[in-house]
Amino acid sequence: MGTNANTQASNAHLTTPTRLTGAEILWATLVGEGVTDVFGYPGGAILPAYDALRKFPIHHVLVRHEQGAAHMADGYARASGKVGVAIATSGPGATNLITGIATAMLDSIPIVCITGNVSSKVLGTDAFQEVDITGITLPVTKHNFLVHRTEDIAPALRHAFQIATSGRPGPVLVDITKDAQQGTAIFDFEAAKPRAYRPHPMLHVEESGLAHAAELIRNAKRPVILAGHGVIESGAMEQVRTLAERAQIPVALTLLGLGCFPASHALNMGMMGMHGEAWVNHAIQEADLLIACGMRFDDRVTGSTSTYALKAKKIHIEIDPAEINKNIKVDVALVGDLRAVLEDLLPRIPGRDGSAWLKTIDASKGAVSVRDIKNLPDSGHLYAAHVMHDLWRITSGDAIVATDVGQHQMWEAQYFHHEKPRTLITSGGLGTMGFALPAAIGAKVACPDREVWVIAGDGGFQMTASELATIVQEKIKINIAIINNGYLGMVRQWQEFFYERNYEATPLVSPDFVKLADAHGIQGRAVRTRTELAEAVSVARSAPGAFLLNFLVEKEDSVYPMIPAGNALHEMIRRPGKNPLVESPDDK
Amino acid sequence: MLHTFVAYVEDLPGVLTRVASLFRRLNINISSLTVGRSERPGLSRLTLVCESSAEAGHRVRASLFKLENVVDVDDIAQAPSVTRELALIKVAASPRNRAQIFDLVEVFRARIVDLTSESLMIEMTGVESKIEGLIEVLREDEGRILEICRSGKMTMRRGHHISSVLKAMGAGPDEKSEAENQPEALEAGAATEPE
Numbered sequence: 135m136g137t138n139a140n141t142q143a144s145n146a147h148l149t150t151p152t153r154l155t156g157a158e159i160l161w162a163t164l165v166g167e168g169v170t171d172v173f174g175y176p177g178g179a180i181l182p183a184y185d186a187l188r189k190f191p192i193h194h195v196l197v198r199h200e201q202g203a204a205h206m207a208d209g210y211a212r213a214s215g216k217v218g219v220a221i222a223t224s225g226p227g228a229t230n231l232i233t234g235i236a237t238a239m240l241d242s243i244p245i246v247c248i249t250g251n252v253s254s255k256v257l258g259t260d261a262f263q264e265v266d267i268t269g270i271t272l273p274v275t276k277h278n279f280l281v282h283r284t285e286d287i288a289p290a291l292r293h294a295f296q297i298a299t300s301g302r303p304g305p306v307l308v309d310i311t312k313d314a315q316q317g318t319a320i321f322d323f324e325a326a327k328p329r330a331y332r333p334h335p336m337l338h339v340e341e342s343g344l345a346h347a348a349e350l351i352r353n354a355k356r357p358v359i360l361a362g363h364g365v366i367e368s369g370a371m372e373q374v375r376t377l378a379e380r381a382q383i384p385v386a387l388t389l390l391g392l393g394c395f396p397a398s399h400a401l402n403m404g405m406m407g408m409h410g411e412a413w414v415n416h417a418i419q420e421a422d423l424l425i426a427c428g429m430r431f432d433d434r435v436t437g438s439t440s441t442y443a444l445k446a447k448k449i450h451i452e453i454d455p456a457e458i459n460k461n462i463k464v465d466v467a468l469v470g471d472l473r474a475v476l477e478d479l480l481p482r483i484p485g486r487d488g489s490a491w492l493k494t495i496d497a498s499k500g501a502v503s504v505r506d507i508k509n510l511p512d513s514g515h516l517y518a519a520h521v522m523h524d525l526w527r528i529t530s531g532d533a534i535v536a537t538d539v540g541q542h543q544m545w546e547a548q549y550f551h552h553e554k555p556r557t558l559i560t561s562g563g564l565g566t567m568g569f570a571l572p573a574a575i576g577a578k579v580a581c582p583d584r585e586v587w588v589i590a591g592d593g594g595f596q597m598t599a600s601e602l603a604t605i606v607q608e609k610i611k612i613n614i615a616i617i618n619n620g621y622l623g624m625v626r627q628w629q630e631f632f633y634e635r636n637y638e639a640t641p642l643v644s645p646d647f648v649k650l651a652d653a654h655g656i657q658g659r660a661v662r663t664r665t666e667l668a669e670a671v672s673v674a675r676s677a678p679g680a681f682l683l684n685f686l687v688e689k690e691d692s693v694y695p696m697i698p699a700g701n702a703l704h705e706m707i708r709r710p711g712k713n714p715l716v717e718s719p720d721d722k
Numbered sequence: 723m724l725h726t727f728v729a730y731v732e733d734l735p736g737v738l739t740r741v742a743s744l745f746r747r748l749n750i751n752i753s754s755l756t757v758g759r760s761e762r763p764g765l766s767r768l769t770l771v772c773e774s775s776a777e778a779g780h781r782v783r784a785s786l787f788k789l790e791n792v793v794d795v796d797d798i799a800q801a802p803s804v805t806r807e808l809a810l811i812k813v814a815a816s817p818r819n820r821a822q823i824f825d826l827v828e829v830f831r832a833r834i835v836d837l838t839s840e841s842l843m844i845e846m847t848g849v850e851s852k853i854e855g856l857i858e859v860l861r862e863d864e865g866r867i868l869e870i871c872r873s874g875k876m877t878m879r880r881g882h883h884i885s886s887v888l889k890a891m892g893a894g895p896d897e898k899s900e901a902e903n904q905p906e907a908l909e910a911g912a913a914t915e916p917e
């Protein structure tokens with residue numbers, strides 16, 4: 135930890151060119167880029183860097199597995215909007231990062247991963263703990279660098295920060311040989327500045343495109359806004375809201391878009407796609423205009439593309455030209471930064487009466503819907519939906535929630551209503567189990583004053599449970615909710631629906647999670663009934679340290695509605711009538 | 723359809739891997755790739771030919787531009803251009819049957835660049851079909867062809883279409899406007915054949 139940090143001395147490096155070791159240059163450059171926290175794990179090839187760390191005002195979080203370091207950097211970035219930094223040694227340290235890097239890549243998260251490598255003299259000789267990590271990570275990074283000269287460290291790192299944050303963000307890896315860390319060079323932070331950022335040459339927002347889009351919006355009878363992660367990355371929350379309110383257009387959100395438009399807003403329909411509510415997907419299928427904002431028509435939101443929103447014209451506002459017409463052919467593509475494009479578009483959008491369409495959608499919700507779960511009587515069973523609902527209610531929806539991957543992730547998305555951006559941290563594109571706990575740690579380090587919850591399945595939690603020790607060592611206060619259904623639930627659900635209930639390899643024996651927490655010095659409690667729920671949540675929240683709640687929920691519950699992969703968006707499996715939680719109008 | 727991309731890339735280690743890796747990721751087979759120095763210092767120019775759907779052109783070009791080391795990409799598509807390939811062909815030939823090959827080489831406007839008592843080497847530059855033609859004729863005698871080495875295609879747009887001009891025009895290779903100042907008559911006609 136950077137407790138001995140001499141802030142003044144290290145800042146002097148930033149203004150006066152000074153001769154430093156490569157290791158010092160590494161940290162000085164990070165300081166210059168505004169980095170205050172890094173997540174890492176040492177080893178031989180990165181040891182020179184670690185040796186120099188104490189001279190710099192950077193807090194290092196020691197993880198228990200490098201995958202955790204990458205996810206923490208990722209959670210840090212998602213919660214704060216700043217670049218997250220992970221650091222690891224060569225060979226196994228570097229390869230352990232890969233799942234975390236790919237997770238960030240698929241969700242366009244700006245992180246910089248720094249790895250040590252063997253000395254340049256032995257590069258390519260299969261030296262001890264040598265792997266070609268720039269080769270290995272090439273397809274899962276936005277870009278990567280192999281640095282083997284001390285004087286290249288600062289320029290490479292600064293360039294990495296620029297690439298990670300510009301355009302469509304993403305992970306960048308900088309691999310630095312041990313001898314480059316040990317050598318010396320003149321450190322000149324200013325001179326190490328990367329060349330001016332060059333926007334993608336195919337960005338393209340034409341007057342005629344804006345006019346066409348505005349005309350489509352003015353003439354639409356049944357328009358829907360599809361809001362994705364790009365709304366948050368571009369900071370276009372206000373602009374999307376203005377568009378929706380002025381033209382009275384309902385908004386559907388992707389999983390990663392949750393929070394970019396207030397859940398409580400009258401125009402917010404909720405999440406679209408595979409586990410979106412029926413009225414959302416029906417509205418999309420019935421729409422005559424889709425306005426896609428910073429989303430990429432992923433297969434989880436479109437279902438079968440050949441039957442997707444066939445009646446709708448489509449406007450796609452997106453910063454990545456490679457996404458245009460990739461999955462869904464669109465009528466107007468406005469290729470640029472969402473916020474800037476919307477600012478150009480909004481003056482052309484007059485007020486509009488959308489009441490007829492909004493009424494149609496409202497009618498399709500039916501009288502009893504998932505919104506009313508709080509009114510349903512206690513049947514003695516504990517359902518995950520109850521847990522999500524109470525967590526939302528008790529925290530006033532104001533917490534940062536990091537979810538893992540599986541059923542609980544979808545239930546969280548359905549029942550925890552996010553009002554603000556950066557309050558849901560979840561792996562959407564890669565769907566990485568084991569993400570929640572480390573991502574939550576990263577989020578808490580980025581936002582120490584916020585309440586942070588982990589919501590994880592009994593399966594995924596065990597993938598990175600070793601980071602419990604990190605929490606203790608760092609004295610981090612986060613709350614952990616394990617949705618313990620005794621199964622790899624989402625896979626079990628697929629087996630139930632599509633593989634004749636052949637529950638092969640999905641029943642799961644787990645440790646006593648409360649005892650596991652206890653072994654780490656973390657308090658915990660098991661919750662078996664709905665009556666205990668609210669109190670347990672309150673106890674966890676008010677505990678001074680981290681707290682783990684083991685929710686023993688209904689084992690064979692499923693996530694509804696569900697669109698089987700490859701089906702049309704409106705061909706969904708509805709909630710069965712017997713489900714005591716929720717009903718939809720067409721339940722018998 | 724056949725796509726031809728011309729790209730300027732930074733002349734640095736690993737850049738070719740990045741380009742090749744992109745096509746692998748997109749599951750597109752590269753049928754021909756040539757790389758060499760360009761008129762711009764520090765930049766290599768490559769011509770890449772691949773088979774893919776008509777719509778893929780836009781996405782491939784956009785994805786190439788996303789690579790940090792790629793500076794310029796032109797999708798030649800159907801635009802008027804000159805494409806050439808170089809082939810070196812070693813054939814078995816004794817002093818007795820050489821004359822026949824000399825005649826062939828003459829007809830195909832190729833050259834003999836090496837001659838020994840058992841074999842000779844033909845150098846031929848031209849469009850793919852002409853090179854294929856020569857090879858086909860040589861194959862009529864079994865066992866005559868000993869080795870073939872082909873460069874892959876190199877492509878350049880016709881007319882004053884250097885990359886800076888394209889940029890000023892709005893760069894779009896798919897833009898129709900470009901076809902306008904292309905004299906149709908020059909299209910791969912004999913009149914434009916060099917030599």
Ligand SMILES: Cc1ncc(C[n+]2csc(CCOP(=O)(O)OP(=O)(O)O)c2C)c(N)n1
Nearest residue numbers: 540541542565567591592593594622623624
């Ligand atoms: C690393 C990884 N391995 C496998 C999967 C496939 N998978 C998706 S959901 C799931 C089950 C998750 O089980 P659990 O963590 O208990 O959550 P639940 O679905 O029961 O809520 C699995 C195995 C995955 N997404 N990630």
Ligand SMILES: [Mg+2]
Nearest residue numbers: 591592621623
């Ligand atoms: Mg489970």
